[in-house]
Amino acid sequence: MTGFSQFVKRNGFFAFYRCSLLLVFALTGHPLLAQNAPVPANSRYTITKQLLSIENGLASHEVFCGVQDTAGFLWFGTRNGLNRYDGKNCLLFTRQRHQLQDNKVVQLAKDDANHLFIEYGSTGFQLTTNGKVDVMDVTTHEIKTLTETFPNMPFKERDVYWIANDGSDELSFLTISPFRFWKYSSKTGFRLRYEMKGWNQSNVSLDNRINWQLSTFGNGKALLKINNQAPQYLVTNDTVFTFTQTDVLRSLPIGFTRKNELVLTYNTQGDTQHFTVSKVTAKGRFESVPDLGKYHLNAIAGRYWYQIVTATNSLSSILYIGTDALYLWTENAFLKVLSKPDLKGFENLFLYSLFPDNLGNIWLCTSLGVLQLRIEKNRFEPYFSSSQQSIQANSQARGIYADKTGQVVANIWSHTFRQQNGNKQAVTEATEQIKYAVANHQSALYVGGFSLFRYDETKNTLIPVPGGLGSEIWSMYSLNDSLLLLGRTTGFSLFNSKTQQFDSIPTPNGPPAKFVYRFLRDKTGTIWAVAENGLFKLTADDRPPTIDRRPSTADHRQSSAVNGQSSTFHRQSSAVNRQWSMTKIHSPAINALSLLDAYQDADGVFWLATNGEGLYRWDSKTNAIRQFTITAGFPSDVLYRIEPDEFDHLWISSDYGLIRFHRKSFAVNTYTIADGISHNEFNRTSSFRASDGRLFFGGLDGINAFYPRDFRADTNLLRVPLRIIAFNQFVGSQNELVNKTAELLRTSKITLSPDDQFFTLEFQLLDFTKEEGHRYAYKIEGIDQNWNYLNENSLRISGLPYGTFTLHLKGQNGEGAWSTRELTIPLTVLKPFYLQWWFITGAALLFLLAVYLFIRFRIKQLAEDKRKLEQTVNERTVQLKQSLSEQSALLQEKDVLMKEIHHRVKNNLQVISGLLELQSKGLTDETAREALREGRNRVRSIALIHQNLYQFENLSTIDLKRFVSDLCRQIQSVFQKQKPVNIHLNVPDLHLDIDSAVPLGLILNELLSNSFKYAFNAVAAGEITLEIRSKAEGRYELQYTDNGPGLPSDFDPTKTLGLQLVNDLSRQIGGKVQYSTQGGAAYTIQFTNRETRKNED
Template sequence: MKEGLSQAAVQDLLQDPKGFMWIATRDGLNRYDGQSFITYYARQGDSTSLNNNQVWGLTLDSQGNLWVSTDFGMGRYDYQQDQFHQHIPIPSAPYHRWNNLLSLYALRNDDLLVGTRDGVLYFDQETEEFRYDLFPELRDLQTYSFLETDSALFIGTNYGLFVYDLDYEYQQTFDELPLEVEIDRQLTIHALYQDSQGRIWIGTARGLHQYLPAEKRLVPYLNKNVPDVWNEIHDILEDEQGQLWLANNVLQRFKDSVFLEPFVHDPADAKSLSGDLSYDLGFSQDGVLWVGTNGYGLNVFNPNRYPFHLLQFQPDRDFSLNHAYVGNFFETPEGWILVGTAQGLDVVDFEHQQVIHSQPLYYPGSQKRVRINFFKSGSQAGVYWVGTNMGLLLYDLNTRQLSLPPFSMTIGGVNSMVWINSEEAILGSPSGLYRYHSATGAVYAYPIDPDDPTTMNYNVVTNLTQIGQEVWVGTTHGLCVLDLASGKFRPYSQNPTDGHSLPNDYVKNVFEDRDGTIWVTTWGGGFARYRPDTDDFLVYNTAAGLPNNVVYGIMQDEAGYLWMSTNAGLSRFDPDEESFFNFSEADGLQSDEFNTGAYLKASDGTFYFGGINGVNWFRPEEIEIKTNAPPTLITEFHLTNQPGGSTAAGILPASVLEKDTLVLDYDQNDFRVRVAALDFLSEEPNAIRYRLLPYESEWRNPGPHSSLNYTSRAPSTN
């Protein structure tokens, strides 16, 4: 994340009790609400501004006060006034090393420890005074980290680790305790952390250490299989699973004494770590991990993101598609997935993340590349029927060869195929609908007669689905249902004046769920539930919650939900509640745009969806829907185009964050409100709704816009 951040070197970060993320940089302090940044700077001669633009550290005391250390003292942020209360150790000597505050730590009694370039200061919140004499042995040392436990105070410096007792009730002395283990005084201590089991972890310039005071030993953990720079531990955090996250220039997890696969910068992957100089870590309340880097901005990573696995075209990797565009899937008896791409064919073992085989496909006897529309099983093991833009072919997985079927046909490209018995198939083509006998090669073309409604209504066939003794035929000009016994058709088409007609004539897919309900997806009209009792359709589109009205594939999971691929991501539909939950590229999808025919429910229940930038595969039961609404705050109130607090009447506070009620004069009736939903899980803005009582009885839905405008409101006493 670089957009809006004041500077790319992140030196500390945290989330305050209101939900805002605060990011300290070398050029200003940033507050982020999930949508936009506000940056605080020092202003010369203004004691209510930030002390200095070089911001080193952040901490919160037990009252929720935010404290900020800089190159010239520290400040406490005042939410009520949206300003700072400055505290400077030696105000008369601007360049004194005690004024360079590298780190801050709030003790349990709410007083502060202040790490400087010349030792440690103690700040008494009640008297607002600094003590300079409590840690004489730390003079001339730079202090980077603190940790208060039930029994001791740990301080990390550029000259090793120091431990003190906690008898500071009257702030008289901190007695240094002897370390029972030897620590190299030349070892810089960057990070100190106590995990949920009470274990003390030390991040140093030469690896991770665990301090075991009861056993009087220090256990080093050095990752010997990585560059030395990866053993420089700048920050440590624990997640809900009990694993440690380490900012060690890259980003690495540590669990059960084992260093797990690191997250590193990959120039070919825009979603990788922005740079291999990670310095600071922080978890927000929603479980999002924030990674600050030294010069590469801020990274936001959700360890609990939806488990959408991804396979893309990444030619520098072994596990890669041969092309980004994916058009179809087929599962072999071995459990492999045949993936048709714009380049040809990939045979993929997704379970072991291995590409078994990859090849371009050419029409037999030529150098003309074919585009695969579908695969179907054949009568011979390992040999598959393949519908292509150049006709129906056979593919032998054993020899990896395409061949012509025993009997030639002249119907052109084949878009879809269903076997109606062991020897006969219905073929859908851009040139019409055909009945094909594989043993004899006989082909029968179903006629199109505009004067006979029991014939086909159009010749461009997009999709075929057999349901009982009927074949539902999707075309670009409506839907036809073929009765196999009589050879007659039942047509359906869109009627703009009938809300229960087919929603669009361009039919993409027909699907029968486990309850026997038939669903029809379309290009541009959303999808529809077929109602046999009334022989019409119940339509669902963007007005009902669908993300986009182009719906490609539809599949049902074991819980009964329907999953659909669209031109705006995936959508999970609950048929009982008639409710949607939508997923976008920000949730881990290959892109928001998926493709015709690129969907498969494998025999083990795994779902595969393909699009313009690869494949997503996942188990639907592992997708836990997050429905909790994020905290929502009014962050700005502008009256007659002036920010709150700057009006002539002076009736508004400088910040609305601390106010439950605002009272306006009768003639102050033009105003604008900005609302922030503090959501860091999604890159997409949250939709909000609002109303102004007593003027509005209905909720207004402005979509993702966060500014609410009212003009010329009449006075009200309600």
């Protein structure tokens, strides 16, 4: 009776009729704890599960129902409200905040228009619907009652007692008064599918609203049931079958087969503790199931089941025994998914509903939360994991070897294990060294640790080879029938199995190798070694190596931790050492890499696995290199081992999963614990490719083996939706952050005003896995050239320029695959009003108008000013004319006066000249007469200047050229009785002020008079050259020469009045006399005009 008491206590909210039935079962006296029917092992399947509850954001641990909408979000109805789950966060809707009709949501369903139908339950623990139904638009979250949404529906909202999805595009409605079954879609509306006339009031002993869980919907079909005694209706698309189960206490539907057969399990009054399995055929016949194994029903029959819930696609069910476990039934398997010790409070668990999502998960809504389950067939076979052997607690795998007979040998930490035909065997070894490499050499197995061991199959033990102690042996390779190549922590060595001797192999062109992880042979027969510090090539000193060209099963792939001990070898055979050496490959492309493995493909291209830098493709011929990292879809950049398959894939182990990488398309798939491997982290040097193509990879929990052909249908495309979770925009006009999620979902675009400073966007990859490894990337088309990568599911954008852009978002799951469904959001940053075309156009028009008005105003103003100016000018003109008339008269008077003065001065000078001439005639002294004649010439030269002044209009300057010419003629006329003299003049056309002209005239008079008097006594004809040049503004040069003998060498110029006068006059006009004898006398005088002398003073 204990089991029954616990059951009643756990399910106290059940209706009374259920309790009475259970009482009947309990009276049979069989304890429920005594049932332990065998269940098939789950090793062929991987079961991933997690429980979501209050800790994950659900409003209550009691979750009644769930459904997935078109966008991929999950919705859960709880006792305390409605939750939307995106794989990371739960969004809560309640009556208080979102105007739901109630908080206790007992059923959810969605239609083909992405509307969510929300059905509420009454208060208390009974699961009775209360006749209240809401309809939510899941995009905008707008909520209306069922009556408001469908005012013309053919029944009343309060008569609806159940709504369900059946896996098709139509919703199922059950109503009372009378009992009817309706189908609904947005395209066809409501249609009456069937009326259950057999359910009359006499059949229904309790409130029908409690009995909703008795009906089952799935795969487009429905089993309508109100209790075990009333008729049951199996409704398909085109048929309705009615059947009644007699002598049945509890009848639980299991599900529909692919042949549309309904499978049921039930107990009877004759055998309350053991359930029988039967089926209702597609033609409505109630029959037993003759072959239970065909539908995997063996483990169901004969047991007592507390509860069974069927998924909406009706292809799977969850079965529950409170004292045992949860089981999953499908047509292909029956699996234990959760045992009682796995979940606290398991014995009090109650199952409410089960539904699948679009990604292959199934979700079980229970009284303790939501259990997420993912069931997949396991294509990996484990070896020597912690669950398969207990001898070695540390189950890290190292070296692996497998042969054609099916024998698998592996080093698991300090032990070596063998398995063949399902039989596992541990190999004994006295020292229990950590084991690394394992290889087949000459039909014998060798194992490498710090020592080299040979396996003795008859004794099942490892025997150490003498002389082989040194640093760890990570890898081995059989060179020929006698030589075994060893890769150690420090360098290389050779073991000769015939002589049982060891020797080291030198590396002449570089530092010694460290941690030699693999040996491989290319198609030319060259042996390569992969060490942590680079690639090495095996060469022979005097002859090529003898290579065993049989298919090598010793090309093994192992992995492990490192131990840096120095090597010690017994050098017993120098002949071996002389034949071989290792040459390090030097290339700038790979010199700095930390290698863990390498593979050379048929094209000669090396694929390099590195410790933290991903995968490199290196073409040694062209030295071209390309890197593949997390951004290319890898789950990690720490890569341990590479094994090829026959389908152009490279299988690469990492510290987070096993990677399948296509050599040509670069497509990536990652396999983790969820896919059946024993541990996500693998090991160095731990892999092997068998002769039949089977691959083995070792990790932290044993070995995983598989055939690559089983994965050919896998795709690297991640068809998981990426959805917007929240969008908040800082609105400058409100000066606050505003939630605009609904607006973005409705319009699918973002518009920023000029004063909107930034926005934040949250998004989520709806794969409903743990958040570990999720990455995101965004790119703003029109700004960014490359993707920007994020480790969080949110971004903040600010400082965008004005314009129209497109925001691209994509997500990457934990296995490294990028989503094929990108989010593409048009993004517009509006220009401020002063940069809008209409404002610029208006401003330009206003500016032009203002310019026009200003011009008009200025024209008018200028016209007025012009009129005033003209008036003033006219007035001033009259005044000026009058003034000019007066001044002209004055100037004329002045000119007349000046001319009169110059004329009178000239006349007076001529009178003086005449008087001097008369005086000279009365003198008998020749010297005195000569002095008077010179004086008269000087006076005449001055008179000549005044004559030029009054004869021309300009009274302040004289025409220098005319003046010089007149002066020369005048002086020549005085001395015309003497020898003929030719005077050559070169004087420019310029006017010289009177203050400069008078001294210059006197200077010329003295020079000419001197030449006529003294220069030509000894020559037949005289030559005088007089040249005046303008040197600069206001500066002139006088050059005077004659062809006379010049001045005597003992001539004293201070005693001659004429030359003294020349010097004094030259200084008066700012000049200086320079004298030289060059075929005659030569004078050079620099002089200036009056204006220049003023400026200099």
